[in-house]
Amino acid sequence: MTRRQRRMVLVLVLIGGVGIAAALTLEAFRNNLLYFISPSEVVAGKAPPGRAFRLGGMVEKGSVKRAKGSLKVQFVLTDFAHSVPVVYSGILPDLFREGQGVVTSGHMGPHGVFVATEVLAKHDAKYMPPEVADALKQAKRTTTSQVGAKP
């Protein structure tokens, strides 16, 4: 092989390799995206059926219920326009508290209950997860505009 041909082979191998890698990457990417969805969107039926997603909102005051001595816990996530009941089995994070923002991931179960497999609370007491803050703002805007639209 001449120097030129060698270089061509090298370039082709490179392009092929990078192409395959890019295809695999995008495929993996597409399959593993988790959408963030607010309680209002869940109530409006925008939750992807049978797919995992992330649900975030404020933990409604007085909604956390735990069977004595059991790891099963249920609570309600709200964006103050709509709310969604959530069930979870396991240990809640240190910063999980009523009246605070959390992000959960899981999927919709029967009867409009969200089955969480993971609960994330942020690690700074002053800090609100940005998605939750946005979702709250969004929900507030819709409620006020609905109120305003009424005669």
Added chain:
Amino acid sequence: MIPELGHYALILALCITLVQVVLPIIGAARGDVRWMSVARPAAVGQFVFVAVAYACLTYAFITDDFSVAYVAQNSNSALPLIYRISGVWGAHEGSLLLWTLILSTWTLAVAVFSRTLTLAFVARVLGIMGFISVGFLLFMLLTSDPFSRLLPAALEGQDLNPLLQDPGLAIHPPMLYMGYVGFSVAFSFAMAALLGGQLDSAWARWSRPWTTVAWTFLTLGITLGSWWAYNELGWGGWWFWDPVENASFMPWLVGTALIHSLSVTEKRGAFKTWTVLLALFAFALSLLGTFLVRSGVLTSVHAFATDPARGMYVLIFLGIVVGGSLILYAWRAPRVRSTGDFKLLSRETLLLCNNIILVVAAASVLLGTLYPLILDALNLGKISVGPPYFSAIFIPLMVILLILLGIGPAARWKQNSGRWLFGRLLTSAVLSVLIAAGALLVLRERSSIMVLLSILLAAWVVVTTVINLYGRYSPELGLSRSIRRTPRGFFGMTMAHLGVAVFTLGVAFSGAFSTEQDVGLAPGQSYDLSGYQFRFEGVKQVPGPNYIASQASVQVLREGQLISTLSPQKRIYPVRQMAMTEAAVDVGMFRDLYVALGEDLGNGHWSFRLYYKPFVRWIWGGALFMVMGGILAASDRRYRLAVRREATANRYLPEGVS
């Protein structure tokens, strides 16, 4: 008074650094020796004043000066001394000051240990490092002054974020920053070489030890961060693909590619422009990492600073540095000619493949980290990319990388006959397959494809590495002279590559054989996990210096024998009203037993998270092997010898000629 001194010192440092940028770079362009000679003293001056500022802030922390806003937000009179010292970098402003201090330390090191380089080259390197420093000093003075006063002064501080009150985290940021900032040296060397049009193997030889040292620190920093997350977050995991972890991992991947490509540039004179590009990207990703963490754009445990002005500043600065250096690259790089010619089957090609894999890995991490941010910024919805994405990409890439890792060091530079290489590797291949088969016999039904694959690959890496090591032994010379004849860099490579094998086994085994269980237990009750019996004895209240802890006592038994008594805690930090889990771990070479205390379930029941984690230590152990390899390689004598020889040669050149 002291805080004002610190602030003043920062301003003085900025002025000196401006001089360090302007005069030497213009001087180097005009060949003016007096202007170029300003670089070294200016670097010393910059270091002194940044160090003074840093000392002032530390003093304010130690003396509980709550009239300084930053101290009031991040300290407390009950905080133990070590966390007051580490609290300096506990939040945004102070960690920037630490960044700048480390940058000026690296600058000082270059100024001191560069006696052998030409003056023009040193002037350019220090000028470019000074430019980066100016960016950070301005950032601090304009948007995030650590010394701004609080009027009226607070009576008591708001305490350091409890998450950061851990010895692992106290040293994690300085190590990480040493690595991040260390890549600025490789970057400045590359840019100075482009400016001077002097991109030769001597440049690669100068860059190599510096880059290796930076890479070593970065490796250590990431390892400490991972170990801290394991201990402190109570999730029992060692890596979460959290955006901030990714931010430190991307420069590591590119940095690893860089230290390999530098070896080709040094030894064979090939890949010159590619090496420059890697040096550029390694540093750009370090800056991006700083931006991602510090601007608060990430939904992450680390995002403690949320200020758009700051994010904007770093973004613009990043744009100037990356854009400017890319323009310089586009302008100068086409003139560079790579000299070393090589055939398709050669060590050069194999190292090129290593580079491609590492860069593709870094790019896919970048995609997974930035895509959600971009989508969010464009209001196209909020998504997150989870660990499955990263596993799907990393596992195949790393399999190829590990296979190549066995072949590369065995291959010769320039060209190989395929048959010779095959013959050389055949024994290793057979041996590794035999080892994997042996493992299958031992593990039987417990084995899985991933476990066997990891054993096969680790065996391949170990066998090929050991055979290469044995190849350095020559019976005529005897053992001790064979060792002395072998460069230390070779031992460094051997060590780091063995570390990769150890790490692989740790990841695969802890992933495949770990068991975990969330349980609710009453005092006296026990739970069996993987042959270990965890017995809950009871909970008592324990006061700490700045917290109150509920401490459980859990006995771990195996076949009735007491192995260890673990005391996991749930701490409440009253100042911040924060709860923190302090997991208890019984550490072992082959397994960790890990207990995290959950919450009071009522009726005396408490929830626990129990883990049995085999081989998890091997993950950090492998990383420490890599660190030791880095230290060995950076201390190779031949860098000092070769540099000295060149210095003698350079002495006869008129100053400023490059």
